[in-house]
Amino acid sequence: MNFVKQVWHFVLMELRLELRLKYAIAALSMYVLSTVYLVYFSLEYQGVLEDMEATIWSIFFWLIVLFTTVNVTFQSFSKITQGRMLFYYTLVSPQVFILSKLIVNALISLVLSIFTGMIFIFVLGNPINQSFIFLLSLCLGTVGYSLLFTYISGIAAKSGGNSALAVVLGFPLSIPLLSIIVKLFGESFNAQVGLNFDNNLLIALGFNLIPLLLALILFPYIWRD
Amino acid sequence: MNNFLKQYWWKALAIVLLLFAIIGGLWVPLYHGTEDLSFPNLAILNESIRNLLYHVPMWFAMVFLLLLSFIYSISYLSRPTIEKDSYAAGFAEIGILFGALGIFTGMIWAKSTWGAFWTNDPKLNGAAIGMLIYLAYIILRSSVDDEVKRAKLAASYNIFAFVMYIAFIFVIPRLTDSLHPGNGGNPAFSSYDLDNTLRLFFYPATIGWIALSMWMAGLWIRANNIKRKLDENEI
Amino acid sequence: MKMRFRLVAIFAFIFSVFSTSYAQTMDNYQELLNQTDKMIAVILVLVIILLGIALFLLFLEKRIRKLEDKNKPIE
Numbered sequence: 001m002n003f004v005k006q007v008w009h010f011v012l013m014e015l016r017l018e019l020r021l022k023y024a025i026a027a028l029s030m031y032v033l034s035t036v037y038l039v040y041f042s043l044e045y046q047g048v049l050e051d052m053e054a055t056i057w058s059i060f061f062w063l064i065v066l067f068t069t070v071n072v073t074f075q076s077f078s079k080i081t082q083g084r085m086l087f088y089y090t091l092v093s094p095q096v097f098i099l100s101k102l103i104v105n106a107l108i109s110l111v112l113s114i115f116t117g118m119i120f121i122f123v124l125g126n127p128i129n130q131s132f133i134f135l136l137s138l139c140l141g142t143v144g145y146s147l148l149f150t151y152i153s154g155i156a157a158k159s160g161g162n163s164a165l166a167v168v169l170g171f172p173l174s175i176p177l178l179s180i181i182v183k184l185f186g187e188s189f190n191a192q193v194g195l196n197f198d199n200n201l202l203i204a205l206g207f208n209l210i211p212l213l214l215a216l217i218l219f220p221y222i223w224r225d
Numbered sequence: 226m227n228n229f230l231k232q233y234w235w236k237a238l239a240i241v242l243l244l245f246a247i248i249g250g251l252w253v254p255l256y257h258g259t260e261d262l263s264f265p266n267l268a269i270l271n272e273s274i275r276n277l278l279y280h281v282p283m284w285f286a287m288v289f290l291l292l293l294s295f296i297y298s299i300s301y302l303s304r305p306t307i308e309k310d311s312y313a314a315g316f317a318e319i320g321i322l323f324g325a326l327g328i329f330t331g332m333i334w335a336k337s338t339w340g341a342f343w344t345n346d347p348k349l350n351g352a353a354i355g356m357l358i359y360l361a362y363i364i365l366r367s368s369v370d371d372e373v374k375r376a377k378l379a380a381s382y383n384i385f386a387f388v389m390y391i392a393f394i395f396v397i398p399r400l401t402d403s404l405h406p407g408n409g410g411n412p413a414f415s416s417y418d419l420d421n422t423l424r425l426f427f428y429p430a431t432i433g434w435i436a437l438s439m440w441m442a443g444l445w446i447r448a449n450n451i452k453r454k455l456d457e458n459e460i
Numbered sequence: 461m462k463m464r465f466r467l468v469a470i471f472a473f474i475f476s477v478f479s480t481s482y483a484q485t486m487d488n489y490q491e492l493l494n495q496t497d498k499m500i501a502v503i504l505v506l507v508i509i510l511l512g513i514a515l516f517l518l519f520l521e522k523r524i525r526k527l528e529d530k531n532k533p534i535e
């Protein structure tokens with residue numbers, strides 16, 4: 001109970017800090033907006049926007065979500081100053097710290113990816129036939145990415161590297177989840193779900209759970225310098 | 226482990242077994258109806274079946290080395306010593322070498338049987354992703370200067386990556402058809418069509434390649450350890 | 461630097477084992493097999509390469525052992 005309460009308060013505090021720095025959220029939203037428009041204009045210029053296939057839609061969507069998630073998770077670690085880290089050491093256990101980081105990052109990237117999805121529907125058209133599947137796979141994919149990249153960003157930030165290191169470390173590991181999620185996501189363009197849907201859903205859930213458990217187990221070893 | 230790496234008997238065994246596998250693997254003819262000692266004569270594979278003695282054992286050697294690296298990483302986190310870190314790093318590096326060799330042999334085999342060096346096959350992609358993951362591991366190591374910090378971060382990444390990778394390897398090929406034997410209605414090599422003759426050479430080749438990879442990894446690790454000690458003495 | 465060069469050398473050696481063995485599997489392997497003399501040549505080359513690798517590793521082993529013994533007292 002104490003653990004849950006601690007996590008809850010920590011999450012609230014993190015969210016409050018995040019919202020107080022309005023420019024951070026605004027910058028991420030701008031990041032999403034300008035990338036979507038970049039995609040829009042490049043497609044428009046090529047003249048493929050009118051009869052664009054849904055797969056292109058989903059590819060661009062997931063690439064943007066991927067990069068946004070990396071940015072969200074990396075900045076959540078890189079902005080922590082040495083002094084604040086010392087404060088955390090004395091205040092909470094590493095599990096509480098990483099769990100609340102995971103939750104906060106998942107929430108923020110979820111909000112951003114839903115935002116991305118909305119702009120995509122406005123700007124690039126709406127190929128979605130089953131909105132429930134769309135939302136489900138969007139949630140699973142975004143949360144899975146943010147779980148994975150939160151831990152990877154923790155490592156990258158500890159090593160004193162930049163966000164490029166987080167990308168290098170994380171992208172190979174994100175391919176498995178990506179391949180499953182794109183499959184699930186593609187189902188939402190069809191009128192009905194395919195044969196292996198349940199199976200794929202379970203695997204996607206598994207790829208959400210594995211990084212979560214590993215992060216909880218491994219983070220205590222790396223969080224003190 | 227340190228003592229084991231210094232022993233000679235298994236290195237000699239490796240060379241003897243590999244000699245046996247190379248000579249035998251090329252000497253034994255394919256089955257044409259009369260031979261007593263022969264390899265199975267399969268439709269698409271034909272003579273290239275002999276690659277079984279190189280390609281598959283090399284993957285085994287890679288997985289074996291990466292597993293050792295994983296174990297040393299776990300043991301580093303529970304009881305840190307700098308030796309364990311150098312073991313984990315060395316095994317992973319030679320593991321990548323054998324992974325690359327596995328990819329090369331596989332590509333040549335793919336060219337002669339499937340018609341292209343690279344096909345969109347889940348196992349191939351899995352192998353490529355594995356290489357990427359472990360190259361990232363090396364980059365992570367080289368980006369941290371502090372020895373203890375490097376060991377800690379590398380160990381935690383190694384464990385994370387290995388578990389994700391194994392999950393991927395076991396799950397993904399079941400999702401889509403694979404050109405590899407035993408998947409998606411391909412003529413199964415299941416139990417490798419291992420008829421007894423092939424098995425006679427396959428098992429020695431496996432043990433031989435794994436032992437050779439261990440020898441190389443051992444030398445690499447010991448050389449690195451000496452280098453580290455010399456550096457420390459200089460300081 | 462030297463160490464790295466050696467690793468590349470090992471790699472090149474092993475790769476050459478395969479490239480030679482596959483050059484043979486590509487065409488007219490059947491005929492080659494029947495002309496046993498040539499088969500012996502192929503096998504011989506491979507065996508020599510393997511033994512070369514073994515000798516090279518043995519050479520490294522000896523040198524590393526020497527260095528290890530030399531560095532022991534300082535520990």
